[in-house]
Amino acid sequence: MYYKGWYHFFYQYNPKGAVWGNIVWAHSVSRDLINWVALETAIQPSIKSDKYGCWSGSATILRDGTPAIMYTGIDRADINYEVQNIAFPKNKSDPLLREWVKPKSNPIIVPEGGINATQFRDPTTAWYADGHWRLLIGALSGASRGVAYVYRSRDFMRWTRVRKPLHSAPTGMWECPDLYPVTVDGRQNGLDTSVTSSPKVKHVLKNSLDLRRYDYYTVGTYNRKTERYVPDNPTGDEHHLRYDYGNFYASKTFYDPVKRRRILWGWANESDTAVDDVAKGWAGIQAIPRKVWLDPSGRQLMQWPVEELEALRGKKPVSLRDGVVKRGEHVEVTGLRSSQADVEVSFEVPSLEGAEALDPALANDAQKLCSVKGADVEGGVGPFGLWVLASAKLEEKTAVFFRVFKAARNINSTKPVVLMCSDPQVIFEPEPLQADVRRLC
Template sequence: MKKDRIHLKAPGNWINDPNGFIYYKGLYHLFYQYFPYAPKWGTMHWGHAVSPDLVNWEHCGVALFPTRYEDQNGCFSGSAVEHDGKMYLYYTGVHYDVVNPENIHKNPNDRYESTQLMICSEDGFSFDNFNGKRVIIPPFSDREQADRTHTRDPKVWRGKDAWYMVLGSRTKDDRGQLLFYRSMDLIEWKPVSRVTKETTLGWMWECPDLFRTEGGDVLMLSPMGVVNDGKREANHAVCLPIEFDEHSCSVQFSENFQFVDYGLDLYAPQSTVDKDGRRVMVGWMRMPEAVEGRWRGMFCIPRVVERKGEHIYFRVHPNVEKAYQKQIASPTEAGKAGYRLSLDLEEGEMIDIGGYKIWRKGKRIITDRTAVFAAHDSWRMQAETPEIREGDHLDIYVDQNLIEIYVNNGEYVLSSVVYGLSTEIKGKPSGEWCLYAAESNK
């Protein structure tokens, strides 16, 4: 099977949302939305990869594929939990109202029925797609409650005395909402609450992920239509500090939100708890074109999520940091896993990494990928962070098709998909800078 180091990439063809992210029986399992027939979106399967350390990944083929009426047109996103040594996967199955006679993999009118399903595995690798699937929440027929089409992406977790599930949905007046459920046995689920935000935050909330950190509760969402100026991609991943009451499943929202990543290529993040108790997240990096016509889609570096007050930090996972120990003199000495560039970037300074420009202006980090990105109407060439407050330091992880900039150890992150980077670094920041390669796997 294909292996990846640092960045998990499509093994071929197409991937999008990370699914079922879990540490289970000594391995990190990461499933993902997968179309195995072409490097473009189509009928969704679940691909599967595993890692012992969040650094070295091995693809394991297809885990879930359509077999039932309810998931005939795709196994959409979901999550995983462990109970009594078994792995439980929860996902959304979709069934199109009308099938396109010219292309069965493409929905002709964006109208379909969404059903929440479950499948269980004894070992995390074997899934009985023909006899093991079970409907747990049928499609909604009452528009007053939720949308029959746009209700999906179950995230399940263990609470104090029960299991909980949150679904992303929309209200009858086209506002994003969350649906909360409770279960004692992971099979029978009872509705608890419906939650929305008074201030509009998109018209549908995809991929909800609610979790507790040492500094407080965090909600990650991918709201559809959160940016609505008609000039660029409208759907983006955001995070909010919240207060969550488990008994009532009520949410007190912060007035403000952050983007999970200010490059605005990252979408549909999902988190889990690593073997040492850290909350760790991965997200899908959207790509407008296939690489060499063969594969399209990859994931960001695993990031530790921390909340301090009202701010949410995304830091490089320590295992990834430790992988970059070999100091090098030039990017040409780096291997397939790329390199890390560490430096301080002060006001007015700029650095050019293989055609990708980074500079600091007005306490913001700004980037421009025009020279290493094909022109697309809805894709940003420039991106910028909010004003930074905690220093001048950047750790920049450079892959042939992705650059991730961690500002002040995760105060903000700005990541950009790129094509055709050169190995030349230009610019003269006033301080010293160092290059590190990821050492080969032993």
């Protein structure tokens, strides 16, 4: 959230080591979303309803400007009995919000009415309309149905569950849900979470699927009268869109009132062993924050690293312009002396006439399509792109590439489909190298 000149970032953290356990809410602040200062722990187990853990949740700025944190607590040792708690700043005049207090009324939401108490967590940022606050809590119904329950409150302290869920699907437990508005006019401006009534607004519902460990979303319509959400694509819950096709999970967005944008944060769970994590001193990283908005087609989101990232660029950029690359050839970009690069690249192809047809069976699975149509598989238009982290004789390289397809028959569009992939190719290393190409246009 943004508060009194500072961006505040809260995250799950073990202060006792780089392994899972002893989870608290860590707290860092920044002026620019790039350079961060770690502060004292914001929330840690201290009351009965969070004695066995302070788990994920969200922050909301109330109508009088007061920040409030809603989070999941565990209050029983024998099972993960999950309840929802609230905390407020001890001193609202402190722009760094160093201290937080928990009212004696906690927990303020408990798993009643047949809810599975061990699968009931991660309250969202709340939105306000018609005299009520609303928020979502992720849950599991039955053996396999993911659910987003709606809770309503007039005072942000006493909450009542809406009879029917906002939405559900047979996809397994829904963790870290997120619901937010986006404009349908193609503009990149973000909207405050409480904007719900404009005809030029759609909503995005995102869930972290516990079974798959990836973040998926749909675009649709939220009706605040019925408290229901309907995806525009009837098969959206089956043919999931993903924010990211790497390790990217438990993400949340927030509205930045300074630059009027919606910013997406996501956790990249590294693939190291526990021994390696302890050796390096951390486990998991936060991906670079991204601005997100709705594509003019209305079918999917667009995203781009926040503009502040450009401040990290060196004073002497390396540039290669107007190069012609023929089929089977490559051009080396020299002058880079770092292990990370911020790359902007534009490709122009002479014609799209030879684009291959997109297999309808793969049209809704970009990751599988990248696997089947890898960097070594020749196509009509592509693959073309970059080799990064490449050794001198190209024995080792990671391809970041594009290919163009004719629209699949089951896609309601005549526009060509552009696929972007990352394809690690390693000969001598036991594990794939990881590309750090952050920007492609």
